[in-house]
Amino acid sequence: MHILIIGAAGMVGRKLTARLVANGSLGEQSIDKMTLVDVVKPEHPDGFAGIVDAVETDVSLPGEAEKLIAARPDVIFHLAAIVSGEAELDFEKGYRINLDGTRYLFDAIRLANGQDGYKPRVVFTSSIAVVGAPLPLSIPDDFHLTPLTSYGTQKAISELLLADYSRRGFFDGIGIRLPTVCIRPGRPNKAASGFFSNILREPLIGQEAVLPVSEDVRHWHASPRSAVGFLVHAATIDLDRVGSRRSLSMPGVSATVGEEIEALRRVAGEKAVRLIRREPDEMIMKMVAGWAPGFEAKRATELGFTAEKNFDEIIRVHIEDELGGTL
Amino acid sequence: MHILIIGAAGMVGRKLTARLVANGSLGEQSIDKMTLVDVVKPEHPDGFAGIVDAVETDVSLPGEAEKLIAARPDVIFHLAAIVSGEAELDFEKGYRINLDGTRYLFDAIRLANGQDGYKPRVVFTSSIAVVGAPLPLSIPDDFHLTPLTSYGTQKAISELLLADYSRRGFFDGIGIRLPTVCIRPGRPNKAASGFFSNILREPLIGQEAVLPVSEDVRHWHASPRSAVGFLVHAATIDLDRVGSRRSLSMPGVSATVGEEIEALRRVAGEKAVRLIRREPDEMIMKMVAGWAPGFEAKRATELGFTAEKNFDEIIRVHIEDELGGTL
Numbered sequence: 001m002h003i004l005i006i007g008a009a010g011m012v013g014r015k016l017t018a019r020l021v022a023n024g025s026l027g028e029q030s031i032d033k034m035t036l037v038d039v040v041k042p043e044h045p046d047g048f049a050g051i052v053d054a055v056e057t058d059v060s061l062p063g064e065a066e067k068l069i070a071a072r073p074d075v076i077f078h079l080a081a082i083v084s085g086e087a088e089l090d091f092e093k094g095y096r097i098n099l100d101g102t103r104y105l106f107d108a109i110r111l112a113n114g115q116d117g118y119k120p121r122v123v124f125t126s127s128i129a130v131v132g133a134p135l136p137l138s139i140p141d142d143f144h145l146t147p148l149t150s151y152g153t154q155k156a157i158s159e160l161l162l163a164d165y166s167r168r169g170f171f172d173g174i175g176i177r178l179p180t181v182c183i184r185p186g187r188p189n190k191a192a193s194g195f196f197s198n199i200l201r202e203p204l205i206g207q208e209a210v211l212p213v214s215e216d217v218r219h220w221h222a223s224p225r226s227a228v229g230f231l232v233h234a235a236t237i238d239l240d241r242v243g244s245r246r247s248l249s250m251p252g253v254s255a256t257v258g259e260e261i262e263a264l265r266r267v268a269g270e271k272a273v274r275l276i277r278r279e280p281d282e283m284i285m286k287m288v289a290g291w292a293p294g295f296e297a298k299r300a301t302e303l304g305f306t307a308e309k310n311f312d313e314i315i316r317v318h319i320e321d322e323l324g325g326t327l
Numbered sequence: 328m329h330i331l332i333i334g335a336a337g338m339v340g341r342k343l344t345a346r347l348v349a350n351g352s353l354g355e356q357s358i359d360k361m362t363l364v365d366v367v368k369p370e371h372p373d374g375f376a377g378i379v380d381a382v383e384t385d386v387s388l389p390g391e392a393e394k395l396i397a398a399r400p401d402v403i404f405h406l407a408a409i410v411s412g413e414a415e416l417d418f419e420k421g422y423r424i425n426l427d428g429t430r431y432l433f434d435a436i437r438l439a440n441g442q443d444g445y446k447p448r449v450v451f452t453s454s455i456a457v458v459g460a461p462l463p464l465s466i467p468d469d470f471h472l473t474p475l476t477s478y479g480t481q482k483a484i485s486e487l488l489l490a491d492y493s494r495r496g497f498f499d500g501i502g503i504r505l506p507t508v509c510i511r512p513g514r515p516n517k518a519a520s521g522f523f524s525n526i527l528r529e530p531l532i533g534q535e536a537v538l539p540v541s542e543d544v545r546h547w548h549a550s551p552r553s554a555v556g557f558l559v560h561a562a563t564i565d566l567d568r569v570g571s572r573r574s575l576s577m578p579g580v581s582a583t584v585g586e587e588i589e590a591l592r593r594v595a596g597e598k599a600v601r602l603i604r605r606e607p608d609e610m611i612m613k614m615v616a617g618w619a620p621g622f623e624a625k626r627a628t629e630l631g632f633t634a635e636k637n638f639d640e641i642i643r644v645h646i647e648d649e650l651g652g653t654l
Contacts, residue, residue: 091437091495142471143471144469144470144471144472145471146490149492150491150569153487157484157488158485160480160483161474161480163473163480164477164480167475174461244473244475290359
């Protein structure tokens with residue numbers, strides 16, 4: 001089978017590639033070929049016996065999507081997006097990449113479907129940013145989508161397109177609303193949500209981290225390992241069981257920053273906790289106030305999607321996957 | 328004040344034009360100019376002292392929206408759309424007219440906003456087709472949007488764009504989810520929803536009409552007079568009271584076909600009811616089964632939008648507005 005990953009050079013894309021290589025198969029079928037696409041050329045994965053085609057392109061340029069599906073990949077993971085903060089700062093770029101890029105891909109598949117009946121599985125990464133305040137503590141699956149960012153709007157629109165194109169039979173689409181991925185590996189970045197990861201990742205390796213919000217801020221998290229698990233499961237699940245509502249809120253851990261810190265204390269001790277420096281940031285506090293505190297994720301759980309149960313587990317996954325298993 | 332109506336040649340567009348001419352003003356301001364736009368040239372309204380610019384164009388052609396807003400109209404009514412059945416039959420045309428056309432208009436305003444601070448009121452006609460089965464008997468304002476037609480998808484996407492462009496300050500947008508307009512004046516048409524009007528309109532003038540569904544089908548209606556009232560009210564309402572959720576389900580009458588017929592009996596007698604011929608149509612029955620039975624419309628009611636209270640009233644409005652006041 002041939003797998004296309006658009007957005008393969010990002011953190012989740014690289015981990016997804018590595019997982020697929022490690023598994024060697026998806027569902028019942030072995031993987032013969034992977035086409036890895038991003039705006040920077042994705043690296044060739046180690047240890048893959050099949051064909052790898054690494055492509056540097058921007059799917060939001062007209063005509064590019066047609067080329068990417070010319071070889072008719074069986075499964076398409078569409079992860080490419082610019083993040084929330086950038087989509088808010090650059091309105092046109094956000095709509096071009098996050099909406100037009102998605103629509104070009106969907107339309108290229110639709111036209112191919114009309115030509116030769118091509119009908120791939122399309123796994124689309126949506127986001128919990130599709131909901132907007134006021135929000136209940138545990139957001140039900142049928143909560144209405146009233147995004148309060150351009151990014152959330154672009155994701156909500158893409159979900160609507162995914163459902164309509166799937167209903168019309170152009171492809172088999174499924175949308176995955178990713179929780180905030182925590183602990184993100186790598187160095188601290190400027191994303192407003194970065195601190196959720198920073199205050200664990202840095203102290204775990206003996207470095208200081210900044211906490212810009214109060215400890216009672218509650219948010220919704222899953223590990224990078226779980227995020228990849230969601231994508232792989234979405235690629236193989238029976239879509240008849242999903243029905244017409246094709247985008248699913250994924251399971252995760254609802255925790256306050258205080259609970260995060262308690263988990264850090266249990267796993268790495270008081271010494272690690274003391275490395276968290278409080279530096280309240282009004283702007284970040286204001287942004288975070290509108291974010292989702294948690295989801296019921298009942299449908300996804302019933303469909304077999306799984307995530308960590310608490311922050312201790314999220315930290316342990318990070319130690320296993322990023323720190324060689326020990327502190 | 329200068330008013331632009333896109334979709335001015337349609338039934339609601341013509342009635343809106345006539346109402347604005349009759350009022351001579353909108354809110355506190357007198358109307359000096361009206362630009363009337365449609366794919367067929369709109370007629371000049373009778374009795375208007377101001378300037379009328381009737382334009383035959385298609386707002387889904389790139390560049391047309393820029394021309395339409397070049398004179399910076401104060402209020403824009405965007406009614407242009409192809410109907411549900413056509414959007415389902417012609418996928419590309421539906422997305423072009425109902426989505427791209429709307430986006431071109433919104434983007435033209437956004438760019439003008441960036442140039443000179445232009446910030447018109449934009450009144451957009453959405454539809455109850457934004458919701459999809461399974462549906463409760465009375466759909467609350469915060470019910471999730473899971474449209475089951477391409478038309479409903481295009482309207483739901485337009486609602487998301489309207490909210491985001493308004494949030495960003497590019498214009499003052501408000502979306503109006505119109506109930507099925509009943510009694511539509513004119514001759515029977517091929518719309519699947521046509522029978523709701525046909526079984527009243529034709530018997531009221533002594534002619535036969537066909538009923539393709541059973542009498543227990545429940546649906547959501549408002550008169551053409553109410554539809555125009557919604558639009559005029561939306562153009563003048565204080566948007567601070569509306570908040571970030573810019574699209575509103577309008578009030579209306581939830582009634583079964585049997586209740587419609589009982590109202591006809593009360594207003595026009597048994598003779599009229601006998602003109603309804605039962606001809607069950609499996610395809611129409613199947614389509615109608617997924618339609619909205621009714622809405623709470625709590626927010627719209629609190630904001631001062633009003634409709635008829637029952638079908639007797641809907642029939643009386645038709646007799647007054649279309650039949651000169653008597654049978």
